[in-house]
Amino acid sequence: MAGFAEIGLSSWLVEQCRQLGLKQPTPVQLGCIPAILEGRDCLGCAKTGSGKTAAFVLPILQKLSEDPYGIFCLVLTPTRELAYQIAEQFRVLGKPLGLKDCIIVGGMDMVAQALELSRKPHVVIATPGRLADHLRSSNTFNMKKIQFLVMDEADRLLEQGCTDFTTDLETILAAVPARRQTLLFSATLTDTLKELQGLATNEPFFWEAQATVRTVEQLDQRYLLVPEKVKDAYLVHLVQTFQDQLEDCSIIIFTNTCKTCQILCMMLRKFNFPTVALHSMMKQKERFAALAKFKSSIYRILIATDVASRGLDIPTVQVVINHNTPGLPKIYIHRVGRTARAGRQGQAITLVTQYDIHLLHAIEEQIKQQLAELVVEEAEVLQILTQVNVVRRECEIKLEASHFDEKKEINKRKQMILEGKDPDLEAKRKAELAKIKQQNRRFKEKVGQTLRRQKAESTVRRSRPPRSRPQEPAQAEAQD
Numbered sequence: 203m204a205g206f207a208e209i210g211l212s213s214w215l216v217e218q219c220r221q222l223g224l225k226q227p228t229p230v231q232l233g234c235i236p237a238i239l240e241g242r243d244c245l246g247c248a249k250t251g252s253g254k255t256a257a258f259v260l261p262i263l264q265k266l267s268e269d270p271y272g273i274f275c276l277v278l279t280p281t282r283e284l285a286y287q288i289a290e291q292f293r294v295l296g297k298p299l300g301l302k303d304c305i306i307v308g309g310m311d312m313v314a315q316a317l318e319l320s321r322k323p324h325v326v327i328a329t330p331g332r333l334a335d336h337l338r339s340s341n342t343f344n345m346k347k348i349q350f351l352v353m354d355e356a357d358r359l360l361e362q363g364c365t366d367f368t369t370d371l372e373t374i375l376a377a378v379p380a381r382r383q384t385l386l387f388s389a390t391l392t393d394t395l396k397e398l399q400g401l402a403t404n405e406p407f408f409w410e411a412q413a414t415v416r417t418v419e420q421l422d423q424r425y426l427l428v429p430e431k432v433k434d435a436y437l438v439h440l441v442q443t444f445q446d447q448l449e450d451c452s453i454i455i456f457t458n459t460c461k462t463c464q465i466l467c468m469m470l471r472k473f474n475f476p477t478v479a480l481h482s483m484m485k486q487k488e489r490f491a492a493l494a495k496f497k498s499s500i501y502r503i504l505i506a507t508d509v510a511s512r513g514l515d516i517p518t519v520q521v522v523i524n525h526n527t528p529g530l531p532k533i534y535i536h537r538v539g540r541t542a543r544a545g546r547q548g549q550a551i552t553l554v555t556q557y558d559i560h561l562l563h564a565i566e567e568q569i570k571q572q573l574a575e576l577v578v579e580e581a582e583v584l585q586i587l588t589q590v591n592v593v594r595r596e597c598e599i600k601l602e603a604s605h606f607d608e609k610k611e612i613n614k615r616k617q618m619i620l621e622g623k624d625p626d627l628e629a630k631r632k633a634e635l636a637k638i639k640q641q642n643r644r645f646k647e648k649v650g651q652t653l654r655r656q657k658a659e660s661t662v663r664r665s666r667p668p669r670s671r672p673q674e675p676a677q678a679e680a681q682d
């Protein structure tokens with residue numbers, strides 16, 4: 203297999219790789235590095251943890267070393283934590299160059315950032331919102347001469363999820379030159395390929411990992427059918443089991459809202475599990491501190507919203523637990539990709555309630571693999587059920603007393619005013635939209651149920667017995 207030198211990297215970069223323990227290029231690096239060095243645009247789609255970051259960092263550093271000027275490269279990424287992680291890779295691999303980098307993310311001091319930008323760093327790593335703010339408000343720097351535009355987690359940057367980057371991207375794309383190399387990377391690039399192709403038009407090189415399954419082979423993926431009302435008791439039971447079974451085990455638990463994330467963090471701490479939370483309602487300094495504590499294994503459990511689902515590279519993570527079944531298969535792919543990275547083993551458990559079975563089927567269809575069922579001793583869970591429910595309720599009351607919801611509302615309104623929107627008008631619009639979405643969801647669910655029923659009736663022999671709906675244990679009802 204070709205080494206880093208054979209694919210065109212200079213000896214100083216080969217030496218940097220060696221020092222960092224990167225002996226051989228991974229397949230995505232083998233594919234993309236030569237094309238980028240040739241000057242082509244590149245779209246790289248490879249599984250989570252397969253080394254996509256170095257696939258763009260290495261050739262950019264090489265080009266920068268040949269003709270250094272600032273600002274040479276702009277990297278866009280959807281989350282702040284990811285921006286810091288990418289900057290670290292640039293710094294470590296580009297150390298012999300005396301590389302000047304600059305991180306532009308929300309939640310940090312804007313004046314200090316403006317000053318750094320005016321000093322012409324070689325590489326700017328940014329989240330779109332904050333960079334667009336700088337471009338709109340400052341004339342002390344410009345991006346008219348950048349050579350490289352990288353969009354990491356490119357599909358997320360383009361999709362209109364809970365954070366919509368569209369307007370900010372428009373501002374940024376208007377500020378960068380049309381003549382540039384554009385590099386787009388993600389583990390789920392193909393879903394938005396058409397939109398992405400519009401961005402990369404300079405002899406684009408498309409690299410996609412050949413694989414039958416879309417998740418990592420070394421990942422043991424299971425689901426656990428749990429009644430909604432006893433979910434938290436199962437969570438506590440699972441965490442305890444992993445802590446007992448695995449030595450030095452680090453776990454990431456994903457939840458669907460900031461509030462649940464906060465409550466579960468408080469709850470797990472009450473059970474003496476060393477837990478930290480990471481969600482967008484936290485101050486940026488608290489977010490960094492939480493992640494640092496988790497990365498250094500001071501705290502072994504990270505409970506997070508999807509702000510942590512993409513890109514984070516923490517080799518000690520052995521287990522991912524999805525407290526909620528992700529609504530989109532691609533979110534599942536990124537979440538479970540926080541473990542089993544760079545050839546390591548890992549486990550992913552997804553809690554599935556009676557209302558989420560169709561989501562599980564959608565995930566299985568997308569990843570082209572069926573998850574195995576995790577069997578848990580129900581009696582053991584029932585033993586802790588009352589205690590867990592009581593503790594959770596206590597945590598909810600404590601959080602309510604801290605005015606968590608009101609703070610969230612105030613933060614949202616502040617953000618809207620900053621964006622020049624009327625918060626009241628937006629709230630009205632959102633309520634109308636939610637109503638329409640709910641109607642659509644109900645309609646889809648009904649159609650889905652009818653189709654499934656028809657299919658079940660018409661199929662005599664099935665390759666797999668249907669999953670029975672989990673029953674609420676009698677004790678569970680007694681608790682409510």
Ligand SMILES: Nc1ncnc2c1ncn2[C@@H]1O[C@H](COP(=O)(O)OP(=O)(O)OP(=O)(O)O)[C@@H](O)[C@H]1O
Nearest residue numbers: 224226227228250251252253254255389513515544
């Ligand atoms: N050639 C290599 N040999 C060994 N390890 C490598 C190599 N290249 C990268 N790695 C390591 O693999 C890990 C995962 O890399 P990286 O974070 O770039 O993955 P990714 O493909 O971007 O994943 P994700 O899709 O989750 O963002 C990192 O710890 C990185 O140091």
